[in-house]
Amino acid sequence: MSSALSCDVLIPDKMCFRCLGFVLLIWFPGAVNAQSETEPCNAPRLDGGFFVPVQVTYSHGTNLTYACDNGRKPAVEGWWATSTCQNGKWSPKPQCIDEKSCLPPSISNAKYTQNPNDWYKETEKIRITCDNEYEVKNNDATAECKNGTWTSIPICEKSSYACDEPPKIPHAVIIHQGYQDLFAKDAEVSYECEDGYAVEGTADTQTVLYCVAGNWTAGQPCKLKPPVTDRTNSEGGTRPGAGPGAGTSGVGGTGNAGGGRSTSAGSGTQPAGGRGGGGVDRCGEIPKLINGAVETERMSLKYKCNEYYELVGAAEVMCYSDGSWSERPTCKEAxxxxxxxxxxxxxxxxxxxxxxxxxxxxxxxxxxxxxxxxxxxxxxxxxxxxxxxxxxxxxxxxxxx
Structure with missing residues (x-):
């Protein structure tokens, strides 16, 4: 049995209470911390002013009221002020400052260098910087403290390059961005299409809009994804019309004379043999390449994409002895x-x-x-x-x- 349980048996009642209190402190050390978190405050030192009530110490949570002598004022709004004892410190700190000094100005949507004293001397200046979505009105970004007030306090107004909330795109939602009704220039927002939809004309499910000179760039709508189709045998297309050297594409070059590439012997499908075997002729019509061109060799085809496009897949396509073509590449927009x-x-x-x-x-x-x-x-x-x-x-x- 612990000493705490035997206390009332071994020692008198008064001593038992002391023993029990000691045990409770061991069991509940938070009680000690709770006392330290509510420390009392000493009387503040207030130059150029007076406070009530006057005491040597003040318990946690006590409110103190103070005022300042002629020619001075509290470091907060008003001719009198209050301060509260919070865990051994006064908040806000009681201060009496020169009546010609200035308190920090309140300027929306802006930042400026804060004085560590929380007030500014006469003739002291501040310069503001507006938030990204705003600009200084009339290019006036400074203010000066004169006789206790600020000269024309700067104003931050909506920037002519900022954008309002992004447009709504049907079947899409903006991702990784909390709602806001104003965006800085060059800001971007990403949209994700609803499941089963893709950006019109692409296989992408995401699109991005940019804030340029006060307007959002145009966004492509989200459409139902088209069924997958084989475009291998489609007719050749054209590259972008505005691109340099734009033109049509299709079959280019002629078959090379002479023997073709050698192939290994054995059974199974293999590239077609020499001229007697027909070469690429054995496989029939030459597959075209959309937005690309093809050159024929004796036993294979060489594909390349037009400018502004990128080849996906093998550039060489073989004609096998069974009359089939190997896998053909495609041209991806670039x-x-x-x-x-x-x-x-x-x-x-x-x-x-x-x-x-x-x-x-x-x-x-x-x-x-x-x-x-x-x-x-x-x-x-x-x-x-x-x-x-x-x-x-x-x-x-x-x-x-």
Whole structure:
């Protein structure tokens, strides 16, 4: 049996209570911490003012009221103030400051350097920086403390380059982004199509919109996914019309003279033999390649894609002895499109612009300065366009923007 249980048997009642209290402190050490978390406060030191009630110490939670002498004022709004004892410290700290000093201004949607004293001396200045979605009104970003008040406090207003909430796309939802009704320039939002839908004209289920010069870029709708079809034997197509060297594609070159490549002997399907065996003729019609071209050799075909497209699969297709072709490649789009008419602030061009995958293009803006027109840089990454906002040619030349 523990000493705590035998206390009332071995020692008198008063001593038993002391023993029991000691045991409870061991069992409940939080009781000690609770006392330390509610420490009393000493009387504050207040230069140039007075407070009530006047005591040597104040218990936790006590409110103190103070005022300041002539020529001074509390470091908070009003001619009198209160402070509360919180775990051994006064909050807020009682202070009397020069009446010509200023309290921190309240400026929405902005940041500025905070004075560690929580107040500013006369003639002291502050300079604000607006949040990304805002800009300083009338280019006035500074304020000065004069005779206890601030001269014309700066205002942050909605930036002309900021965008309102993104548009709704049917069968899609914005992902990884909490709701907000204002977005900074160059911001981007990602949409995810509803299950069973894909971005129109692609197999992608996600699309991205960008905030450019106050407007969101145009978004492609989400459509029901089309059934999978075999496009191997479709007619050859064309590459983007605006791309350099655009043209048609199809069958190119002629069969090579002379012997073909040798093949290993044995049973089973193998590439067709020499000219006597028919070569590629054995396999009949030569498969075309959409957005690409093909060159014929004696026993195989060589495929390549047009500019702005990327080959997926083996470039060489074999004609087997049983009259079948080996697996044929396809040409995947490797470019982004920019319709300048869809972007506010860009100079409208007569046709859609194409930017190769991994490359950038400079698009002329409407804005100008003494060096000429501004330009926006369009980057093509993963077949999606992102922008750097309109920038002076001078800064672009020197590596800015």
């Amino acid at each position: 470019f982004c499109t920019v319709d300048t008419a869809q972007y506010y602030g860009l100079k409208t061009l007569p046709q859609v612009q194409y930017v190769k995958e991994g490359q950038s293009a400079y698009l002329e803006c409407l804005q100008q300065d003494q060096y000429g027109n501004y330009f926006a840089v369009a980057h093509c990454r993963n077949r999606r366009i992102s922008f750097q906002g309109c920038c002076s040619r001078y800064y672009i030349t020197w590596g800015g923007c």
